[in-house]
């Protein structure tokens with residue numbers, strides 16, 4: 445479905461958009477889609493699509509199909525087949541084995557409640573030196589090492605993380621056997637050769653943990669671009685768990701222009717009368733990462 449012929453594509457530049465199918469796309473997701481699309485296409489790079497259906501209980505039936513339809517209606521064209529995390533389990537298992545063989549993981553049977561009581565919810569490495577019996581139901585954690593607390597973001601500049609929560613020994617496989625988000629994202633991006641990660645700043649504080657996983661898996665981390673958050677008038681983050689209007693296909697052009705404004709791009713308001721593919725073409729040509737800015741912006745237009 446690529447918009448440019450394979451000969452013109454820059455196969456060394458690979459970006460992606462990775463929505464979770466827990467509901468319809470909302471404005472915050474659209475911003476991440478537009479940002480990641482423009483960054484990749486402006487460099488003639490590839491733009492891949494991944495459905496993060498890692499956690500079956502959180503998934504809403506039909507949401508993945510709905511997301512794909514919405515993206516099509518908004519004029520997005522992705523490269524390669526859509527990747528589904530639910531079909532990537534073998535890759536996660538192999539990565540976990542690699543980590544276990546390196547002896548950087550350990551089993552932990554501490555409940556959330558216990559961690560909360562002991563250390564206000566930040567994991568205190570309690571099980572590092574314990575050897576749990578095989579029969580004990582447990583999660584697998586990775587020993588976080590110092591040295592990964594900061595990184596250079598292409599939008600935010602130097603980012604440093606000093607909160608213990610960002611650098612604790614984190615879970616890579618949950619007690620119920622599901623692979624944890626941090627591990628899955630890193631393994632998927634490695635497997636899909638993604639080297640430019642553009643996403644909302646709500647995932648910013650995961651980056652040190654993800655960079656540490658890249659280190660353990662012996663792969664260079666990608667370049668990161670964290671986009672300004674979309675917040676409501678009270679300063680609360682837009683997310684699917686709170687009330688936020690899902691974007692409407694019949695107003696795709698207006699929503700796209702709104703997303704580009706949110707991303708600081710100097711949009712001519714006449715663009716609203718153009719078709720979604722025309723708007724995206726304009727956006728790709730005129731894209732400027734340096735205009736994105738770093739501040740969270742209030743979502744005000746297109747109130748439904």
Ligand SMILES: [Zn+2]
Pocket residue numbers: 551552553554569570571
């Ligand atoms: Zn523990």
